[in-house]
Amino acid sequence: MQSETITQALTAVCREIDRVDACMLLQHVLNVNHAFLLTYPDHVLIPQQTTEFFCLAKQRIGGTPIAYLTGERAFYDLNFKVTEAVLIPRPETELLVEWALKLIPVDQPRKILDLGTGSGAIAITIAKHRPQSQVTAVDLSADALAVCRWNTKNLRVNNLHLIAGNWFDELSGERFDLIVSNPPYVAESDPHLKQGDLRFEPQIALSAGDNGLACIGHIINAAPRHLVKSGWLLLEHGYDQAAACRRLLAHRDFSNICCYPDLAGIMRVSGGQMNASVSI
Ligand SMILES: C[S@@+](CC[C@H](N)C(=O)[O-])C[C@H]1O[C@@H](n2cnc3c(N)ncnc32)[C@H](O)[C@@H]1O
Known part of the structure; x- marks a missing residue:
């Protein structure tokens, strides 16, 4: 040539x-x-x-996504290694991180849980910005956890603990001040799964049953058993799932339920606080 x-x-x-x-x-x-x-x-x-x-x-x-070709993607103020085993971190997920950082004091220890950590974009960014906190990150995919482990080492994070498992299954008896998650939330029948970058990303990271709400519903339902009193749960969700999330959070007696829009004005992150008066 x-x-x-x-x-x-x-x-x-x-x-x-x-x-x-x-x-x-x-x-x-x-x-x-x-x-x-x-x-x-x-x-x-x-x-x-x-x-x-x-x-x-x-x-x-x-059609291969640029991030898989270059092997990296910038997220918040850090650069993450990505492979075909992980979702490519999205700018809208930075909104979830910003909300989480507002809830975690800089100078006091807190226990944080990230469910479905993938590349570790959320967990590592929080751990880096809140070095007093202890962050636990869970993923079902061993290949995704290997990428997260690489990023943890490369970005010199030492307040992050990785766990392989199905959502809360390996966390029995553990409680956290804050639980964050960007779970799979695309409906299995959604034609977007066969278009653009999504064709190349792992299905386990993208789609969920129950019209995309299965993982969100499971996490909201189980979260109260793993939150301290007044602890928060924050979730990223699909463009049309804010109302359903609010409903699910209210049904589980969360209070101070709010939704925030992404830069495109689409309601993208919802969360609520454990009602201190509810016994779990
Ligand atoms: C949408 S991706 C989010 C990745 C990363 N947190 C981010 O925001 O870029 C969802 C992640 O959930 C993981 N996951 C899917 N089902 C799971 C399960 N049952 N238990 C734990 N993690 C799961 C996937 O492997 C994937 O890494």
């Missing part, structure tokens, strides 16, 4: 893939930032770089 300049390489693929995507792939191959591409458009790629870039571009044309 002949050598190409940055401009030639980008021009060659930009008819078939988005320019932003092409730049991200080239930055990954050259291990440079975007400013480098803009500053040195005549920089010549060595042949291996040209081959690798066109190989990645071809996979992108086939």
Whole structure:
């Protein structure tokens, strides 16, 4: 394969893939930032770089998500390794983290639980920003936990404990000040599962029975047995599930129930506080 300049390489693929995507792939191959591409458009790629870039571009044309091609995704203020074993962290999930951080004091120890941790985006970000807290992260997928373990080490987090298991099953008798979760919530019949990036992401991370509400319902139902009095439960959910979440939380006697919209104005995160007067 002949050598190409940055401009030639980008021009060659930009008819078939988005320019932003092409730049991200080239930055990954050259291990440079975007400013480098803009500053040195005549920089010549060595042949291996040209081959690798066109190989990645071809996979992108086939639909593979950029994050799986580059192996990383920025979330909040950290960079996470991602593989096909984990959901690609989404910007809307940062809303859940922001709400959680508001509830956790910086200078006092708290026990936090993240259910369905995947890459560890939520658990690791909370652990990093609240070093006094002890964070527990659970996932059913051993492959996802391996990615989370790698991120924990790489981001030098030492207040996070990983558990393999089904939701609360391995936590009998344990109580937390705050439980957070971004569980699978897409209805199994949703046609979006066969479109775009979702085609490449693990089904176990995406879809749930009961029209997408099975995991949310299970977590809300079991959470009171694992929360301290006045503890909080925060959940991310689908664009049309806020009312159902509110109903499920109210049914389990949570108080101070609120929903917050994401940047697109879609109600995306709901939560409530254990009613201190309810005996569990
Ligand atoms: C939507 S992904 C969220 C990943 C990550 N927390 C994030 O926000 O990017 C849901 C996660 O739940 C995990 N999961 C699915 N079913 C589970 C179960 N029964 N028990 C524990 N984790 C489960 C999946 O493996 C996946 O990592």
